[in-house]
């Protein structure tokens with residue numbers, strides 16, 4: 001699998017955030033997106049996830065053996081955790097699995113993996129910031145998607161959870177997955193490349 005991004009321009013409110021952005025990434029590789037606040041890391045992830053239209057440029061995925069688009073091949077975990085306060089973690093993961101398809105772990109297994117089994121039936125409104133983030137990341141485990149687009153994935157995670165997360169990423173890369181993660185801090189896994197936004201590429 002190969003992701004090619006060529007000459008991508010991003011405009012927000014009529015202002016160029018970045019232009020002429022190009023990179024390639026293969027299966028089994030991770031790309032860390034860095035750069036100052038407002039450089040466009042979240043905007044790039046949203047473009048790749050199909051949530052934001054680029055002003056120009058080309059995004060292509062080859063070698064997947066089907067006609068799925070990048071948004072259909074990707075998990076997107078943004079800044080916000082996208083949890084409904086009244087649903088429980090178990091209900092949330094069951095919803096995501098039904099919506100995203102390609103079932104992998106069961107919701108119970110994913111909660112266990114993220115050490116959230118004790119909170120499985122608690123409304124999400126009661127979860128701590130780190131627990132919410134762990135639940136958002138558990139979404140990666142319930143549906144099999146080869147591309148992970150992650151916006152500051154380790155924010156609010158304690159040291160033990162960061163280690164668990166690094167293990168998940170390592171396993172995903174080992175199975176030929178691809179990870180693009182925006183971050184201001186070391187991610188705890190080896191990124192093949194770093195793309196620093198806000199500077200000439």
Ligand SMILES: Nc1ncnc2c1ncn2[C@@H]1O[C@H](COP(=O)(O)OP(=O)(O)OP(=O)(O)O)[C@@H](O)[C@H]1O
Nearest residue numbers: 012013017035036037038039040041042043044182
């Ligand atoms: N919905 C929006 N409408 C208009 N402009 C926006 C919108 N969202 C973001 N922007 C602008 O786009 C630019 C890039 O923002 P973005 O969130 O992509 O940066 P970032 O690199 O992720 O920043 P941070 O490190 O603070 O998370 C900023 O100038 C921001 O103000």
